[in-house]
Amino acid sequence: MTDLAEAYDPSEIADVFGDVRDPYPDLANARRANPVERIDFGELAMGDGDPNLPATPAHDTYTVYSHELVQRVLLDNETFSSSGYAEIMGVLMGHTILEMDEPEHRHHRGLVAQAFREKTLARWEADLVRATVDELVDNFAGAGHAELVRQFTFPFPVRVIARILGLPKEDYVKFQRWSIELISVTANWERALASSNALRDYFKPIVDQRRSDPSDDLISDLAQAELDGNTLDDEEIFAFLRLLLPAGVETTYRSTGNFLYALLTHPEQMEALRADRSLMKQAIEETLRWEPPLLFITRTAARDVELGGVAVKAGSQMGVSLGAANRDESRYRDPDTFDIFRDPGQHISFGFGPHLCLGMHLARMEMRVAADALLDRLPNLRLDPAGDDPHIHGMIFRSPNRLPVVFDS
Ligand code: HEM
Numbered sequence: 001m002t003d004l005a006e007a008y009d010p011s012e013i014a015d016v017f018g019d020v021r022d023p024y025p026d027l028a029n030a031r032r033a034n035p036v037e038r039i040d041f042g043e044l045a046m047g048d049g050d051p052n053l054p055a056t057p058a059h060d061t062y063t064v065y066s067h068e069l070v071q072r073v074l075l076d077n078e079t080f081s082s083s084g085y086a087e088i089m090g091v092l093m094g095h096t097i098l099e100m101d102e103p104e105h106r107h108h109r110g111l112v113a114q115a116f117r118e119k120t121l122a123r124w125e126a127d128l129v130r131a132t133v134d135e136l137v138d139n140f141a142g143a144g145h146a147e148l149v150r151q152f153t154f155p156f157p158v159r160v161i162a163r164i165l166g167l168p169k170e171d172y173v174k175f176q177r178w179s180i181e182l183i184s185v186t187a188n189w190e191r192a193l194a195s196s197n198a199l200r201d202y203f204k205p206i207v208d209q210r211r212s213d214p215s216d217d218l219i220s221d222l223a224q225a226e227l228d229g230n231t232l233d234d235e236e237i238f239a240f241l242r243l244l245l246p247a248g249v250e251t252t253y254r255s256t257g258n259f260l261y262a263l264l265t266h267p268e269q270m271e272a273l274r275a276d277r278s279l280m281k282q283a284i285e286e287t288l289r290w291e292p293p294l295l296f297i298t299r300t301a302a303r304d305v306e307l308g309g310v311a312v313k314a315g316s317q318m319g320v321s322l323g324a325a326n327r328d329e330s331r332y333r334d335p336d337t338f339d340i341f342r343d344p345g346q347h348i349s350f351g352f353g354p355h356l357c358l359g360m361h362l363a364r365m366e367m368r369v370a371a372d373a374l375l376d377r378l379p380n381l382r383l384d385p386a387g388d389d390p391h392i393h394g395m396i397f398r399s400p401n402r403l404p405v406v407f408d409s
Pocket of ligand 1 (some may be wrong): 243248356358
């Protein structure tokens with residue numbers, strides 16, 4: 001399995017906006033000038049005719065930057081609908097809770113949420129998450145050096161999900177391949193669609209089997225879930241399982257990379273954390289505020305509405321800038337500084353309101369277990385001084401492509 005993960009290059013999961021290192025100065029300028037900004041596509045080179053770039057949208061498009069207005073949009077999901085996700089994500093994933101509005105969303109989320117409660121997760125920590133982390137670290141702990149993205153953060157969450165789903169060990173390699181191909185959608189749409197179909201065919205007999213003979217895993221939980229006499233049908237389960245790949249694998253591999261990057265580039269804070277693990281919780285929250293793995297989400301205005309003094313027409317596309325909200329200076333002192341000693345308050349990296357990330361407790365647990373293991377097992381961990389300028393990049397999804405490190409073995 002390691003071979004497969006290492007054979008894939010994380011940079012394949014390309015960003016159509018190119019190699020953006022630091023979008024934050026532009027986001028801050030935009031937030032200060034217009035907390036709700038109408039995007040003028042006349043000034044942007046869009047990809048009309050070029051299938052690799054987004055085409056000019058038919059409706060008005062806005063971006064929302066301030067913490068206050070981002071929260072307002074995400075809280076009011078009657079006015080700001082999630083249905084726009086159906087056009088892109090829906091084709092690949094199927095009809096998922098991400099694209100549902102109320103009351104369908106509330107009802108459906110109630111069915112799947114049972115498996116993601118913090119208490120339920122405790123049973124996965126030692127046997128699944130810590131075991132996965134230790135297996136990966138075993139592969140390089142004796143070497144004195146590693147490239148932590150390829151050898152650690154990239155393969156880590158997909159293996160956790162495979163175990164949580166209770167997939168047979170001999171299937172891990174193909175599951176990982178389909179997962180990586182599905183989330184590399186911007187690199188190859190046809191391949192992503194083929195993987196989406198392959199995943200459905202693969203899950204079908206497993207779901208059948210878990211319905212008749214449930215065991216202690218997430219697919220069994222979903223197959224058995226019942227609320228007010230309703231259950232999930234097969235297509236709903238397949239869609240949810242596919243959603244876990246972009247929602248639960250891509251975000252977490254990136255946030256774990258961002259966490260390690262933040263610590264490695266702030267060695268004094270890494271040492272403070274190594275010495276006092278009670279700082280772990282706020283270090284994770286500060287990482288999520290400072291460098292969220294996902295910078296933008298979207299909504300569609302379901303009616304004419306006034307937002308931040310701007311008249312927004314029904315049908316408008318709303319880009320919601322989680323990254324700009326997390327660095328809003330009216331909310332955070334010195335927002336561009338990574339500081340694990342601050343109280344990051346309510347960052348927006350997991351969204352807000354009814355669609356608040358369902359996997360946030362799992363994501364936090366994975367980041368904590370990963371950081372604990374590396375701090376415990378790799379003494380004197382530091383960036384490789386001969387390494388090739390590792391940095392976080394991306395405009396929609398953000399994380400480092402490489403993290404070359406050395407340590408005492
Ligand atoms: C640091 C890691 C993660 C980040 C930053 C993150 C971020 C987000 C955000 C911003 C949303 C809201 C999207 C919207 O409102 O349009 C969301 C929703 C969701 N996330 Fe996460 N996520 C992470 C990890 C996970 C994990 C590990 C899982 C599951 C294994 C997961 C499952 C979901 C699901 C199912 C939804 C849809 C919830 C709904 O629509 O009601 N996420 N996530």
